[in-house]
Amino acid sequence: MNVKKQEVLDLLWNEPYKIGHWVGFTDLTGLHNEWLRSFLYAEDDQTLLAHRGSYKTTDLSLFLAIHSVIQPNENIIFFRKTDDDVTEVLNQSKKILSTGVMQQIVRTLYDTDLDLLKANNSEIHTNLCTSAKGVSQVLGLGIGTSITGKHADIVVTDDIVNLKDRISRAERERTKIQYMELQNIKNRNGRFINTGTPWHKEDAISIMPNVMRYDCYSTGLIGRDKLEELRQSMSDSLFAANYELKHIADKDAMFKEPKFTSDVSLIYGGLAHIDAAYDGADGTAFTILNRLKDGRIIGFGKRWDKHVDDCLVQVGMYHKELRAGSISCEKNADKGYLAKELISLGYRVKPYSESMNKFIKISTYLRKNWKDIIWLEGTDPEYINEILDYNEYAEHDDSPDSAASLLRKMEGGAKYNPVKGGV
Structure with a gap:
């Protein structure tokens, strides 16, 4: 074996993270080298839990690329929460494989050029594979996709637990079932690689094997000042889950364990509210609520980090789809601008002047x-999460403020008012 080939093999075995540096991921450290080596060479199932912003998914994209070169006849099925989430990582892996660094490594090891025979949003396959299996070296799927007939030497899951699992028990159970079904596609002598961040003590991560935890204090990747800034921007329980990788009871939480339904018809005839954002850090929140005769209130909410003008098309779509009636909005800050705009679009509008303290309103109504x-299952996770994280000092309160304002309106005797026309 020539010296140059041995040097490449030594690099791949001892310091594969240097490839990350050469392709632009200069923030990767020796810790990431440990993670990457375990992905590439460990024989047992593993679960790597690391805090938000720890570059664990970057490490995975490097793994998918490097593994396709050093073990070209092994196939990987890679799962994330949705198909769109998969695309993000596979695109990064394709870019890594297309770099001059990886081309040079392949020429040195195999005395040939590297060609990507398949390189799309869900598959990667190279000319290095000589297996007769007839499957791509890397196949990416959303966790809910049918896996009938599929098999893999390595099954990788990345962030299949997310914000939805924090707010919904049904979503947590669904993800657990989907994860357990993946056991059936691992080939004999195959293995699992799981990575992610826990969101709830009963989420799918609770059933994953051989857990290694790397919290925000042990990695050294986030400075003390930045950690304090992050801590101040969210609830104690959310910071503990996402950065300290532990679950604590949020003793001061006003709102816990939201309930959900898939029966959209229950909200028909409800009233709507817009909490508008114009500039700064605030968001635009849109709420529909319908109180049923048995006392239940069916809710729907959406939240955007946008100026209200940029949200009105989507507001119109949801308003029409869910057959909502009149829309309430505050007129203090904008001197009635939004109300006039909504009226011009054909809505029945109920503008009001706000004088009540926001914390009192939310904590009361x-x-x-x-x-x-x-809540309807189509409600934004971000909308519900903002409610769950609300306290008197919360940085963001657009969603709970919108819901509380509409509840106050409903208690004042507001009835269904149809729109004048379509939007």
């Missing part, structure tokens, strides 16, 4: 009715 609210 939303807290009192929380146990009776059942």
Whole structure:
């Protein structure tokens, strides 16, 4: 074996993270080298839990690329929460394989050029594979995709637990079932690689094997000042889960364990509210609520980090789809601008002047009715999460403010008012 080939083999075995440096991921450290080596060479199932912003997914994209070169006849099926999430990682792996660094490594090891025979949003396959299996070296799928007939030497899951699993028990159970079904596609002598961040003590991560935890204090990747900034921007329980990798009871939480339904028809005839953002860090929140005769309140919410003008098309789509009635909006800050805009679009609008303290309003109306609210499953996770994280000092409160304002309106005797025309 020539010296140059041995040097490449030594690099791949001892310091594969240097390839990350050469292709642009200069923040990777010796810790990432440990993770990458375990992905490439470990024989047992493993679960790597690391805090947000730890570059674990970057490490995975390097693994998918390097493994396709050093073990070209082994196939990987890679799962994330959705197909769109998969695309992000596979595109990064394709870019790595297309770099001059990887081309040079392949020429040195195999005395040939590297060709990507398949390189799309869900598959990677190179000319290095000589297996007769007839499957791509890397196949990416959303966790909910049918896996009938599929098999893999390595099954990789990355962030299949996310914000939805924090807010919804049904989503947690669904993800657990989907994860357990993956056991059937691992080939004999195959293995699992799981990576992610826990969101809830009963989520799918709780059933994953051989867990290694790397919290925000042990990695040294986030400075003390930045950690304090992050801590101040979210609830204690959310910071503990995402950065300290532990679950604590949020003793001060007003809102816990939201309930959900898939029966969209229950919200028909409800009233709507917009909490508008114009500039700064605020978001635009849109809420529809319908109180049923049995006392239940069916809710739907969406939240955007956008100026309200940029949200009105989507507001119109949801308003029409869910057959909502009149829309309430505050007129203090914008001197009635939004109300006039909505009227011009054909809505029945109920503008109002706000004089009530926001914390009192939320802790009175939303807290009192929380146990009776059942949210449509199509509600934004970000909308619900903002409610779950709300306290008097919360940085963001657009969603709970919108819901509380509409509940106050409904208690004042507001009835269904149809729109004048379509939007």
